[in-house]
Amino acid sequence: MTAWIADGAWWPDTVFRAAILTLPALLAGCDGGDSHAHAAEPGTPPAPYEPPAPTENRARALVETALQVDLATQQAAATVSIAPSQQPGISFDIGALEIASVTSALGTLRFRQQEGRLDIGVPATEEPFEIVIDYRFEAQDDFNGWMPETGVSFLWPGFCGNLFPCRDAPAAGQRYRLNVTGVPEGKTAIYPQRIPAAAPGYMPALALGDYMALALGTTSDGTEVKLWYLPGEAEQAISGTAYLTPSMDFFEQTYGPYAFGDVVGSVSVRWGQGRFGGMEHHPFWHVASEAIGSPEIHAHEAAHGWFGNGVRIACWEDFVLSEGTASYLAARALSPQGIDLWPDYECRLQRVCGDERINTVARPAGCNAIELRDHPLWSDVPYMKGAFFLKQVAELVGADTLDDSLSSFYRERFGTAARMENLVEHLRSAFPSESLRIDAIANGWLYQRACPSVPDQGCR
Numbered sequence: 001m002t003a004w005i006a007d008g009a010w011w012p013d014t015v016f017r018a019a020i021l022t023l024p025a026l027l028a029g030c031d032g033g034d035s036h037a038h039a040a041e042p043g044t045p046p047a048p049y050e051p052p053a054p055t056e057n058r059a060r061a062l063v064e065t066a067l068q069v070d071l072a073t074q075q076a077a078a079t080v081s082i083a084p085s086q087q088p089g090i091s092f093d094i095g096a097l098e099i100a101s102v103t104s105a106l107g108t109l110r111f112r113q114q115e116g117r118l119d120i121g122v123p124a125t126e127e128p129f130e131i132v133i134d135y136r137f138e139a140q141d142d143f144n145g146w147m148p149e150t151g152v153s154f155l156w157p158g159f160c161g162n163l164f165p166c167r168d169a170p171a172a173g174q175r176y177r178l179n180v181t182g183v184p185e186g187k188t189a190i191y192p193q194r195i196p197a198a199a200p201g202y203m204p205a206l207a208l209g210d211y212m213a214l215a216l217g218t219t220s221d222g223t224e225v226k227l228w229y230l231p232g233e234a235e236q237a238i239s240g241t242a243y244l245t246p247s248m249d250f251f252e253q254t255y256g257p258y259a260f261g262d263v264v265g266s267v268s269v270r271w272g273q274g275r276f277g278g279m280e281h282h283p284f285w286h287v288a289s290e291a292i293g294s295p296e297i298h299a300h301e302a303a304h305g306w307f308g309n310g311v312r313i314a315c316w317e318d319f320v321l322s323e324g325t326a327s328y329l330a331a332r333a334l335s336p337q338g339i340d341l342w343p344d345y346e347c348r349l350q351r352v353c354g355d356e357r358i359n360t361v362a363r364p365a366g367c368n369a370i371e372l373r374d375h376p377l378w379s380d381v382p383y384m385k386g387a388f389f390l391k392q393v394a395e396l397v398g399a400d401t402l403d404d405s406l407s408s409f410y411r412e413r414f415g416t417a418a419r420m421e422n423l424v425e426h427l428r429s430a431f432p433s434e435s436l437r438i439d440a441i442a443n444g445w446l447y448q449r450a451c452p453s454v455p456d457q458g459c460r
Helices: 017-027 234-240 244-255 295-303 316-337 342-353 381-397 399-413 420-430 432-446
Strands: 062-070 075-082 090-093 098-104 111-114 117-120 129-136 145-147 152-154 174-181 188-190 194-199 207-209 212-218 224-229 263-269 284-288
Touching: 098 111, 117 129, 152 207, 212 234, 212 244, 224 234, 224 244, 234 263, 234 295, 244 263, 244 295, 244 316, 244 399, 263 295, 284 295, 295 316, 316 342, 316 381, 316 399, 316 420, 342 381, 381 399, 381 432, 399 420, 420 432
Parallel strands: 062 174, 224 263, 263 284
Antiparallel strands: 062 075, 075 129, 090 117, 098 129, 111 117, 145 152, 174 194, 188 207, 212 224
């Protein structure tokens, strides 16, 4: 469905089926033996329900979050469906949110806020359980939440808790629904009403501005591709997205079906001077105004629908699985259209490998032991070393054959989180006669600081 609205009245029906189903058991008492042990005298009213104490529980999965966000008042509500669990409690990352109340079909729930975490007292259940969190969010100005001055949300890598109760770990995934009100008159809000497949916490996104929309085409699978651009950008934006529909079609036909909606596209956002790139907010990914004329950026962000979002990364140390693979896929998609990204990639690799201040290991040891935004890994290293790892594997086994293996990995792992090692092992299993060579290629590009090879050409 189309998912860009200005001030719509759409909002999902609240369903408390799961909570109602569990209510009789919750009110029956604690004795699991004789059902008559606590029978009340005739005419005695039932005892009021006593909500559980707040309990930390990060293991309990989130199924879906429906957000109602008012930009004018900065008030919001999150209706969250949480997974069944034998353990009570649920925890969220909440950053700078002010929590007003937490309710369910059982009534008001107890909660506590501490050190950016929200713990809620919910019972153990055998069915999904729905809660409603009413809260207020603060305006941000440093690419760490909703930034009203620029009209853009920016939640990556771990700032979703500044906009809604979430899980900011990259492995966490859930579905989303969004409804935004309080949009200023004359402005258009671009956001997805629904993200129908499990997605990381940074993926829901909002852009606000004087947007103009352009239909770019439809893929063979029926996915509509669009562009939203700002005044003064028409020529560059149209030039930069000229290859986007064929690129989406290539990804769908080569790697597997797209899962985040039937309307997708690039949204121009004004991040500020010198900020070049994009952000994988599918199905409407953001592209910096300064990069709006770059076919590579549009294709790269689109590719994250398969790697980075479709297959999430398990740890921040697996950043290369997202960015290196998306860089390689962008080059694969644009090559049949006459655009060769590899000369530019070689210059980027040359800069990475030749600068001791930048160069680092593409896949460092550990799992979430680093703060990505403060770590050398947040650089061009995983993009280029990851892309050249796959390029060298393609030279070994054939590019089309590698595409088949990447497709099977995506189809097997879709909707889950994976480590870079999982992809390397998948390639070794797919090409057993070349497994030792693949190990050597992976070791050279991913697990050591020195580059296996450095292009020697004049690069600006």
